[in-house]
Structure formats: C-alpha cells, structure tokens
Amino acid sequence: MKIAVGSDEKNYLTDALVQELEGRGHELLLIGPLAGTGDAWPAVGEAVGEAVGSGRSALGIVCCYTGTGVSIAANKVTGVRAALCGDAQTAAGARRWNDANVLALSLRTTTPDLLREILDAWFGTDCPASERVYVEQIRAIEEARNQSVRSLHL
Numbered sequence: 001m002k003i004a005v006g007s008d009e010k011n012y013l014t015d016a017l018v019q020e021l022e023g024r025g026h027e028l029l030l031i032g033p034l035a036g037t038g039d040a041w042p043a044v045g046e047a048v049g050e051a052v053g054s055g056r057s058a059l060g061i062v063c064c065y066t067g068t069g070v071s072i073a074a075n076k077v078t079g080v081r082a083a084l085c086g087d088a089q090t091a092a093g094a095r096r097w098n099d100a101n102v103l104a105l106s107l108r109t110t111t112p113d114l115l116r117e118i119l120d121a122w123f124g125t126d127c128p129a130s131e132r133v134y135v136e137q138i139r140a141i142e143e144a145r146n147q148s149v150r151s152l153h154l
C-alpha cells in the first residue's frame with residue numbers, strides 16, 4: 001500500500017516507524033524532516049493530508065511531539081479523516097467507526113512496542129458497511145461547508 005509518512009522531527013521512533021512500514025511491504029512517500037526538509041508541523045500535516053486527499057497515497061501517518069498539531073493540519077484537507085491514536089484500541093476504533101485515513105502519533109508518548117501494537121490494529125481493522133453511513137455524514141458536512149465557502153467567493 002502507498003503511505004505518506006511525515007513528521008516534524010526525525011528520531012528513533014520515526015526511524016522505527018519507517019522500518020516497520022517497509023518491513024510490512026508498504027511503499028512510502030516521506031515528507032518533511034523524514035525527507036530531509038525542515039518543515040514544521042503545520043506544513044507536514046497539510047502535505048500528508050494533501051497526498052491522501054488527492055489519492056496519491058491510500059493512507060497517511062503523521063507525527064509530532066504531541067501528535068495534535070499534525071492531526072489538526074491534516075484534517076484541514078478535504079477528504080482527510082485524521083485520528084490521533086495513543087493505543088491499539090483507539091486505532092482499531094478509528095478505522096472501524098471513522099474509516100480514518102490518516103494515523104496521527106505522538107512522538108512523546110508512543111514507544112516502539114506501542115507503535116507496533118497501534119500499527120497491527122490500524123492495518124488489521126476495516127470500516128464495515130454498517131458504519132459507512134456515518135462516514136458519509138462526515139463527507140456531506142464537509143461538502144456542504146466547502147460549497148458555502150465556494151459560494152462566498154462567487
């Protein structure tokens with residue numbers, strides 16, 4: 001699977017993340033300091049969101065110290081449902097109930113073991129048809145709000 005991965009900092013956890021994802025056979029699009037650029041969390045979150053929202057990547061993973069900034073930035077992009085996950089159960093829930101397409105991680109609290117548990121849950125869980133109605137409601141809210149912004153600019 002093609003996955004966009006960005007962080008505002010490259011450290012042991014992002015190294016473990018890249019290694020883990022490559023080991024699982026994913027093709028990575030690295031963004032920000034992981035690709036050698038000095039972007040801060042707003043630009044990193046937006047760029048990963050853009051890769052997912054445009055369909056260039058099937059999923060995204062964003063990291064920053066808290067995980068909050070990159071998730072907020074990614075969620076500004078149409079079509080993105082970014083979820084900050086600090087444990088496996090939350091990651092499974094974000095996939096199952098929210099069809100989350102961007103996983104946000106905290107570099108402060110995520111240990112390498114926890115990272116593997118979160119990734120197992122994230123990749124091992126899909127959104128069943130029965131839950132898609134809610135994702136559709138999110139899509140409708142997003143579309144209506146984009147529409148009203150567009151009409152303001154006409």
Ligand SMILES: O=C[C@H](O)[C@H](O)[C@H](O)COP(=O)(O)O
Nearest residue numbers: 041064065066067068069070
């Ligand atoms: O939400 C923001 C993130 O947690 C950042 O990683 C945090 O603000 C640290 O940013 P800086 O590297 O600018 O100190």
